[in-house]
Amino acid sequence: MEMATFSALLSWAVLLSGYAEPQGPPELEYKPHTFFVSEACGGDECEAIGWYNDAHVVYLDERMRGDNRSDTRSLVVHELVHYLQHLSGKYDSLSCADQIAREREAYAIQRIYMAEAHGQPQFQQMRPPLCDADYEGVSGP
Numbered sequence: 001m002e003m004a005t006f007s008a009l010l011s012w013a014v015l016l017s018g019y020a021e022p023q024g025p026p027e028l029e030y031k032p033h034t035f036f037v038s039e040a041c042g043g044d045e046c047e048a049i050g051w052y053n054d055a056h057v058v059y060l061d062e063r064m065r066g067d068n069r070s071d072t073r074s075l076v077v078h079e080l081v082h083y084l085q086h087l088s089g090k091y092d093s094l095s096c097a098d099q100i101a102r103e104r105e106a107y108a109i110q111r112i113y114m115a116e117a118h119g120q121p122q123f124q125q126m127r128p129p130l131c132d133a134d135y136e137g138v139s140g141p
Contacts, residue, residue, distance in 0.1 A: 001028065001060075001076065005068065009076045012117060016077075016109045019084035026052070026083045030062040050075045052082035054093050070118040078110040 006028055014021045036059070037043065040051040049061040058079045064072055082102060085091055091098040114120050 001064075001066075001068070001072075005073070006076065009073055010080050010083075012113055013077050013080035013084055013109065016112050016116075017081050017084055017105070019081075019088050022084065022087055026056045026058050026080070028058050028060065030065050031059050032062055035059065036061065050079045052079045052086070054082075054086050056083070058083060070114065070120060073117075074110045074114045077113045078106045081106040081109050 003025075007025055010022075010025050013019075033049075036048040036051060037045055039053070040046070040048045040059075049064060051059045053059065058076070060076070060079075064075075085102050085105070086093070091102050093099070111121075
């Protein structure tokens with residue numbers, strides 16, 4: 001993904017989330033699927049293709065390199081929302097309830113982005129959290 005596109009998507013994430021504009025974007029790195037299984041999914045096979053690590057790096061599956069489709073851009077917006085959440089300090093990264101709230105917020109903003117930027121409805125199934133909370137019992141948007 002070109003840096004200009006990445007920066008434009010960061011602007012979308014700021015606009016739609018209401019979070020403060022950061023001094024700069026996070027790093028963007030492409031990794032193989034095995035990285036996501038190991039790092040984002042706790043070693044369990046999963047379908048993750050994007051991940052923000054709370055250390056200023058957005059990771060995308062290497063199969064997405066050069067992919068400029070609208071659904072790929074929406075995934076990047078989702079991960080950039082996590083970057084903004086992290087910078088804001090609004091959520092506790094170790095809290096299961098906050099992990100779920102972060103995901104719900106990022107998915108909601110991703111859906112708004114698709115509707116406003118591309119005129120396309122997009123519905124994703126939120127993956128169950130890796131934490132041990134009662135998933136159904138946690139309230140959120």
